[in-house]
Amino acid sequence: MMFLNIITPCSRPENLFRISSSINIPRENYRWIVVFDAEQITNTKLIPDNCEYFVHKDPKSIVGNAQRNYALDMITEGHVYFNDDDTLIHPYLWKNVNDLDNHDFISFMQLTKNGKIRLLGNQVGFEKTDSHNFIVDSKIIKDKRWVLDRYQADGIFAGECYKDSKSPLYLPLTLSIYNMLKQ
DSSP states (O other), rough: OOOOOEEEEESOOOGGHHHHHHSSSOOEEEEEEEEEEESSSHHHHHSTTEEEEOOOOOOOOOTTTTHHHHHTTTTTTTEEOOTTOOOOOTHHHHHHHHOOTTEEEEEEEEEETTSEEOOSSSOOTTTTOOTEEEEHHHHHHHOOOOOOOOOTHHHHHHHHHHHHHHEEEEEEEEEEETTTOOO
């Protein structure tokens, strides 16, 4: 059974409890790492008890890339899934991936909030992959990290991991909804 490290870079802590309630994974099968883009945490009442939380600020970073890298430095085993602070974990994600731990890269479809296909997930790389429509084994991440100052760093990172993948799997299923919590 898969162990999933969920990484959430955070500048919108008001969404954390909604994200927490979307995690329908048995507690022993995940670790949720939230990294605040801040110098310090001012309100711990917004932090659910099922996450580990940290602070990390880097002025060279945009859109949570330094926070993702900070969390990656703490992971030693299992698979990694990036869940931004403006989206929820899809209700069918876990039931479709929980026994796929023999695959080192898993990609899937992503919809917009209005139900239109945003990404098919069958191609991986620059401007073809979102942070939320792939799962990668930490063994192939190694020292790969997100480019700090690139908005498209998700596709770049995913492409680098995919190149080293030995057992990739594409699931032609919608298991991600883009920016679900964004106003």
